[in-house]
Amino acid sequence: MKTLKYVFVALLISSLSLSACALEVDFSDNDVLGDYIGVVDIHGFISQGFIKDSGNNYIENGTDGSFNLREMGINFSTSYGNLRLAAQLFAGTLGSRYDDHIVLHWAVADYHWKDEISFRGGKMKMPFGLYNETRDIDAFRTSIFLPNAVYNENYRDPFSSITGGGIYGTLDASDCGSFDYQFYVGVPDVDDNGTAIDTANNFPMIQNVKDFDLQQMIATKLTWNTPIEGLKVGGSYLTPDYDINGYSTGMPGFPAAGSPLRLNVDDSHVWAFSSEYTIGDLVLAAEYMRMTGGIYNGSTKVGSLNQMGYYGSATYQITDKLSGGIAYSVFYDDKADKDGDKKVAAGGKKYQGWNKDFTVSLKYDIRENWNVKAELHFIDGAAQYLTANNPDGVERYSTMFALKTSYYF
Amino acid sequence: MSRFGRLLLFSVVLLAFTMGDMAFADDASKVSIIANKDIGISSVKAKDLKDIFLGKKTKIDGVKVVIVLLKRGEANDIFLKTYIGKTAKQFSSYWKKRVFSGKSRMPKSFKTGKEVAEYVASKKNTIAYIASSLAQDAQVKETIKILTVEK
Numbered sequence: 001m002k003t004l005k006y007v008f009v010a011l012l013i014s015s016l017s018l019s020a021c022a023l024e025v026d027f028s029d030n031d032v033l034g035d036y037i038g039v040v041d042i043h044g045f046i047s048q049g050f051i052k053d054s055g056n057n058y059i060e061n062g063t064d065g066s067f068n069l070r071e072m073g074i075n076f077s078t079s080y081g082n083l084r085l086a087a088q089l090f091a092g093t094l095g096s097r098y099d100d101h102i103v104l105h106w107a108v109a110d111y112h113w114k115d116e117i118s119f120r121g122g123k124m125k126m127p128f129g130l131y132n133e134t135r136d137i138d139a140f141r142t143s144i145f146l147p148n149a150v151y152n153e154n155y156r157d158p159f160s161s162i163t164g165g166g167i168y169g170t171l172d173a174s175d176c177g178s179f180d181y182q183f184y185v186g187v188p189d190v191d192d193n194g195t196a197i198d199t200a201n202n203f204p205m206i207q208n209v210k211d212f213d214l215q216q217m218i219a220t221k222l223t224w225n226t227p228i229e230g231l232k233v234g235g236s237y238l239t240p241d242y243d244i245n246g247y248s249t250g251m252p253g254f255p256a257a258g259s260p261l262r263l264n265v266d267d268s269h270v271w272a273f274s275s276e277y278t279i280g281d282l283v284l285a286a287e288y289m290r291m292t293g294g295i296y297n298g299s300t301k302v303g304s305l306n307q308m309g310y311y312g313s314a315t316y317q318i319t320d321k322l323s324g325g326i327a328y329s330v331f332y333d334d335k336a337d338k339d340g341d342k343k344v345a346a347g348g349k350k351y352q353g354w355n356k357d358f359t360v361s362l363k364y365d366i367r368e369n370w371n372v373k374a375e376l377h378f379i380d381g382a383a384q385y386l387t388a389n390n391p392d393g394v395e396r397y398s399t400m401f402a403l404k405t406s407y408y409f
Numbered sequence: 410m411s412r413f414g415r416l417l418l419f420s421v422v423l424l425a426f427t428m429g430d431m432a433f434a435d436d437a438s439k440v441s442i443i444a445n446k447d448i449g450i451s452s453v454k455a456k457d458l459k460d461i462f463l464g465k466k467t468k469i470d471g472v473k474v475v476i477v478l479l480k481r482g483e484a485n486d487i488f489l490k491t492y493i494g495k496t497a498k499q500f501s502s503y504w505k506k507r508v509f510s511g512k513s514r515m516p517k518s519f520k521t522g523k524e525v526a527e528y529v530a531s532k533k534n535t536i537a538y539i540a541s542s543l544a545q546d547a548q549v550k551e552t553i554k555i556l557t558v559e560k
Binding site for chain 1: 456460465466467468494495496498499502505506508509510511512513514515
């Protein structure tokens with residue numbers, strides 16, 4: 001595995017050093033491959049960040065700051081008539097998770113039949129909200145992290161991709177604009193070294209979670225490109241039921257502590273309303289998200305998910321090279337317990353019921369394809385902090401500062 | 410607000426809209442939509458033009474088209490602002506996001522209008538945009554087709 005990692009990094013670095021632009025490998029003149037492959041496009045990116053938080057630990061346990069924040073990827077694509085084949089390898093680290101494992105980020109076969117309806121299959125990025133499909137590549141946005149109320153880092157890998165198939169297209173609505181849609185059916189792929197395991201360990205009745213298995217689900221998104229120039233609104237809907245395998249914490253009503261325990265999260269629904277308005281160099285965005293579902297031990301319901309999050313953000317291209325952004329996002333772990341009273345009854349703190357995050361971001365383009373970013377978060381509440389990163393407990397107020405540089409071709 | 414104030418505000422808003430439209434017409438004339446000479450169309454609706462350059466549509470009146478982009482320059486800025494509703498940076502990010510999320514290949518792009526015109530002249534079904542001054546150049550004009558844009 002280490003050899004593969006070195007090959008991947010070497011391939012990426014040599015691609016980066018070869019060209020500041022995208023690479024093209026032309027097979028057109030090849031006697032064997034020329035008729036089928038033609039030109040293969042190669043694109044890649046690499047980013048390295050630094051994160052320092054005070055009060056609570058966002059991505060890993062520690063107070064000295066961490067460089068464990070990076071992503072890198074390389075993709076290849078080619079076409080044969082209406083058929084497009086493309087794949088991307090990806091590796092990254094988020095705190096103590098992912099550990100630069102090389103994964104097949106996405107790999108698609110895309111048949112463009114008609115503009116109104118086309119077919120896509122393979123491992124596809126999960127369509128959700130405005131930005132989920134591009135959340136791993138922050139080089140093309142002003143902020144380092146997307147608003148956590150809707151793009152929860154704790155669910156990053158379950159929401160990353162879906163392996164299956166589906167349809168997509170654009171429907172013309174004449175004077176009313178147009179509608180873009182995606183409808184996929186498949187199974188998400190969860191990294192056993194990802195954040196999902198830590199998220200599952202936050203359930204009070206289970207510990208030492210080993211598996212987080214998502215079942216077949218629907219992922220769908222509809223966007224209305226309104227007749228108002230620059231304004232689009234839309235909705236997304238997911239059905240991510242999943243099973244967790246771990247060991248009981250010994251809570252009343254559960255097996256003795258240390259006994260194997262399997263929990264099922266069923267009837268799960270995640271949906272979002274999204275809007276984005278672009279007025280020249282100013283981009284305004286707002287989204288609202290809900291996640292609901294039941295937590296079952298066998299056929300017995302032992303808990304429920306009832307999360308809610310929303311945010312508003314504004315980004316502005318201040319000069320040709322400098323852009324700035326602000327965002328305010330609000331997340332409630334239980335929509336019916338916004339004050340955190342149930343958390344107190346369960347032995348926790350009131351402020352574990354919410355997360356309110358005000359973020360300021362700056363991005364400076366050193367070159368067309370190389371940028372550096374800085375971001376400061378002021379956070380009230382601790383609903384989205386993982387126990388794994390905060391074994392000594394959480395505080396109400398915290399700050400988080402992040403720096404990141406990204407290069408792509 | 411006084412009656413005079415309301416009248417003044419209304420006038421300013423009306424003037425802004427009128428000037429915006431005048432600016433649109435003025436800017437639009439600086440950019441020409443060009444296509445390969447053999448393409449089976451002579452005009453394109455502004456709405457279709459936007460969807461095609463955003464990669465959402467691939468056909469105009471049943472004719473398959475392949476887009477070609479300018480990398481930078483005044484003609485690029487004017488085209489994107491006038492017909493696509495994005496700045497050059499926003500448009501560039503839009504396409505990169507599509508490429509890095511597996512939704513598209515990156516369209517062919519060139520640094521100069523001359524290179525774009527030469528490529529369009531040599532490739533069937535291509536459609537692009539260049540400065541009108543270049544499109545009207547006699548040598549360029551005879552190698553490509555200039556499409557009219559319908560509102």
